[in-house]
Amino acid sequence: MSRYTLITGASAGLGREFSIQCAGLGMNIIMIALPASNTVSLAENLMLEFGIKIEVFEFDMTDSILLVEKLNYIAENFEINFLINNAGIGGTVAITESPLTAIDRILQVNIRSMVLITQILLPGLLKQDRGYIMNISSMAAFTPIAYKTVYPASKAFISSFALGLREELSDTCVSVSVVYPGPIMTNSGVSARIMEQGIKGRMGLLSTSAIAEIALKKTLVGKALIIPGFWNRINHRIMGLLPVETKLKIVSKAVKKEMAIK
Template sequence: MDHTGYTLITGASSGLGREFSIQCAAMGMNVIMIALPGSNTFSLAAHLMMEYGVDVKAIEFDLTDSILLVKTLHELMSDFDITFLINNAGIGGTVSIMESTIESIDRIIQLNVRGTVLVTQTLLPQLLKHEKSYILNISSMAAFTPIAYKTVYPASKAFVSSFSLGLREELQGTGVSVSVVYPGPIMTNSGVSTRIVEQGMKGRMGLLTTKEIVRIALRQTLAGKGVIIPGFWNRINHFLMSMIPTETKLRIVSGAVKKEMAIK
């Protein structure tokens, strides 16, 4: 791809987003990092510029502020030539729906659903100007089945999946290639890591590092692949689960989540 353009990454300061920022910079891409205020994004941007000799811009604001989001994106498009969009920002949680607050439910929807669509739609006119450009949306293995005690999160990731695949078809014949990646379990923080370890071999079967997930996602996105499921066991799991009736699948996955909640 043309490395004189910029790769815009949302949720860029931690987890997959941080690793996307690092690996894109290492590949010679100029990067625009968007993250929440106080996320130490500026420090990482300075390090990447020094380490890899690329231009890295860091912007910190809340993506759920739709008016500020669109305003900021238009300003970025007037100053930078964006050729690659990575919609990584997202949030989840494990809690009974009756114990969820309206604010926490709304934030998942605003960030995972509305944020993904708004960023994509706003940047699309500029992406379409290029002979070749890319959109990579981050879904989850959770998108493939409803899950009790998570309810809103897998539904939001199923939306990201459907949106991405529909958009890919809509943009056939243009220079924009749309991909969607479905990561499995990731040790993103101590709480998640503890829950994965407590699940034993079953919890660790599809486990990949953020570095490996990002490496696979970038390579296959730049190769034009639409559906990306990193990891052999995750692909096997997806194949097997696709053969199980939804009701059975729902009980199996939700039962595991319920046990996980009891452990906590």
């Protein structure tokens, strides 16, 4: 039976780049993405170009019943040896002004769905000669941030979950890695906000292709913590020396300024 790499959020941004690069490495892929996200077209192009197999599942992962149903089907019908938990959402808004549905959606996608996917697919991964799990966290995981409160907390959860799971699976065939990207120009709105922050905002900026390449290379050699980009690694070391209260004020001030610009 053919082995597959499963990628969530596979049709856009970093997930799209993972799909392209995994295809380029000769991996068969299972792409999970939202409906009407042009995933089938991307899959057809990749299959034609690289001669691989791709299965596409388009559905909303916040529908937990549907998510479990789809995952059980995948677990029963495909051999997964690489899981890339990439899907994630965020937002910048005062907590009192955020709709409850928006907060719940972040929790559902970033935390609940990621845990369910991992737990359901893990038994199959453990049957492989070698298996890999890559969780996409964020540099935001390293400090609380005002006006983003839920997002960095969810990314800290992803980091903690991945590292705890790595230790739990240390005597098995499955290696778990967690990636902490810095700013990514995933769409025009995000790109504009990054550019408006000047050199400070652009310092840790990497393309999606560069982030995906680094993440894949280091995950496949079993590295635990992956921080793509020299300046992001320097920033992490510097911020690690500061008290939490200081980091919180520095980063939150930048976010508040960003909100004022909008």
